[in-house]
Amino acid sequence: MFADTPPPASAPKQQHPSSAPIARIPQPTGHIPEDDWDDADGYYRTVIGEALDSRYRVDSYLGKGVFSTVVRAYDTTFSSSEGTGGADAVGANVAIKIIRRNDTMRKAGLKEAGILRRLAKSDPEGRRHVIRLLRTFEHRGHLCLVFEALGYNLRQVLQRYGKGVGLHLHAVRSYAQQAFLALSLLTKVGIVHADIKPDNILVNESKTALRVCDLGSAFDPSDPADVITTPYLVSRFYRAPEIILGLPYDGAIDTWSMGCSLYELFTGRILFPGRTNNDMLRLHMELQGRFTFKAIRKGLYTQDHFDPTDKTFLSRETDRLTGKEVIRPIAITRPTKDLQARLLKRRAGGGEDQDPLLPSFVDFLQQCLSLSPEKRLTPKQALSHPFLRG
Numbered sequence: 284m285f286a287d288t289p290p291p292a293s294a295p296k297q298q299h300p301s302s303a304p305i306a307r308i309p310q311p312t313g314h315i316p317e318d319d320w321d322d323a324d325g326y327y328r329t330v331i332g333e334a335l336d337s338r339y340r341v342d343s344y345l346g347k348g349v350f351s352t353v354v355r356a357y358d359t360t361f362s363s364s365e366g367t368g369g370a371d372a373v374g375a376n377v378a379i380k381i382i383r384r385n386d387t388m389r390k391a392g393l394k395e396a397g398i399l400r401r402l403a404k405s406d407p408e409g410r411r412h413v414i415r416l417l418r419t420f421e422h423r424g425h426l427c428l429v430f431e432a433l434g435y436n437l438r439q440v441l442q443r444y445g446k447g448v449g450l451h452l453h454a455v456r457s458y459a460q461q462a463f464l465a466l467s468l469l470t471k472v473g474i475v476h477a478d479i480k481p482d483n484i485l486v487n488e489s490k491t492a493l494r495v496c497d498l499g500s501a502f503d504p505s506d507p508a509d510v511i512t513t514p515y516l517v518s519r520f521y522r523a524p525e526i527i528l529g530l531p532y533d534g535a536i537d538t539w540s541m542g543c544s545l546y547e548l549f550t551g552r553i554l555f556p557g558r559t560n561n562d563m564l565r566l567h568m569e570l571q572g573r574f575t576f577k578a579i580r581k582g583l584y585t586q587d588h589f590d591p592t593d594k595t596f597l598s599r600e601t602d603r604l605t606g607k608e609v610i611r612p613i614a615i616t617r618p619t620k621d622l623q624a625r626l627l628k629r630r631a632g633g634g635e636d637q638d639p640l641l642p643s644f645v646d647f648l649q650q651c652l653s654l655s656p657e658k659r660l661t662p663k664q665a666l667s668h669p670f671l672r673g
């Protein structure tokens with residue numbers, strides 16, 4: 284799935300496009316007909332070896348999302364004469380996000396590029412662990428975003444190296460430090476990511492340096508035109524309760540999603556694998572207790588989940604015999620599941636349970652996963668929490 288040859292640890296810096304010779308790359312022979320570049324859904328049909336923008340040779344396919352196809356490509360204008368830039372330097376390998384050909388997706392792609400430029404302005408050296416957009420171009424009616432290439436996303440790391448049980452706590456801590464630096468940049472610039480999950484956190488080939496990617500759902504909460512009220516923002520397992528309840532939301536939704544992601548990295552298991560929004564709320568309350576009456580009263584969508592008079596939770600389940608929805612009132616007063624116990628159960632007998640970092644990790648996660656967004660750690664507070672500082 285990934286390119287065969289990882290970039291050298293001391294990859295030289297990329298030459299500025301305007302000063303570099305542009306080598307024209309021949310199109311591969313036998314490639315698809317001129318009028319058949321897209322599939323029925325507007326995804327560009329990628330051809331390995333194809334040259335994009337007369338400059339980037341497509342090497343491999345990296346992934347496909349709702350918005351785009353992502354390919355790994357080699358920048359033929361790259362010159363190694365610029366010296367070494369260290370393990371974190373931008374090299375000849377790039378990742379190109381080819382946005383689907385349709386107006387909505389294109390608009391979303393332009394917005395993503397705009398947000399990435401705003402973030403880069405506040406972090407010109409790229410030290411805050413947000414993916415770096417190198418440039419954009421048009422290819423056969425598709426907007427293309429060129430990024431520095433990384434090795435894997437954290438879901439892939441978990442699958443390959445977590446062997447179903449999760450990563451070492453020290454690796455989780457290092458990833459958390461970098462990820463909260465990224466969130467602190469977003470907070471500084473006034474951007475909410477709104478799709479934090481292991482798939483959208485990338486690491487380099489040596490799995491030491493991390494970058495938060497996919498700003499395709501990101502928005503500026505200070506711009507009313509940019510804030511949409513929907514109970515489906517963020518991928519479901521990582522969706523904060525205030526989104527589901529229809530309460531106002533801000534950057535605290537990213538802290539929640541990050542808490543869920545870090546739990547998953549350590550345990551190899553999804554923290555809240557709810558089948559529906561209603562199921563998600565049940566899981567949230569089983570771990571963190573009941574919502575305040577105020578939250579239930581004010582939420583735009585709470586009538587779907589709580590009895591309007593006594594605020595009892597209405598669990599919507601499917602009857603096994605009839606297949607029809609049944610509503611079962613559940614009185615949840617206090618948590619019935621314990622985060623610490625769940626974390627300790629992991630890798631039973633593995634010896635690592637006694638890691639002295641574990642209690643501060645439990646406290647850290649508890650504070651990332653407070654049901655009240657105002658009580659959650661801000662990225663700045665997270666960075667000075669003993670788990671990350673210690």
Ligand SMILES: Nc1ncnc2c1ncn2[C@@H]1O[C@H](COP(=O)(O)OP(=O)(O)OP(=O)(O)O)[C@@H](O)[C@H]1O
Binds near residue numbers: 345346348435485499
């Ligand atoms: N710079 C990069 N380097 C390496 N891989 C990348 C890079 N950018 C994206 N990818 C890979 O491509 C996948 C899809 O990227 P991305 O999430 O940005 O696309 P999307 O179309 O917005 O997807 P989604 O439907 O999840 O929003 C990522 O999970 C990752 O595996």
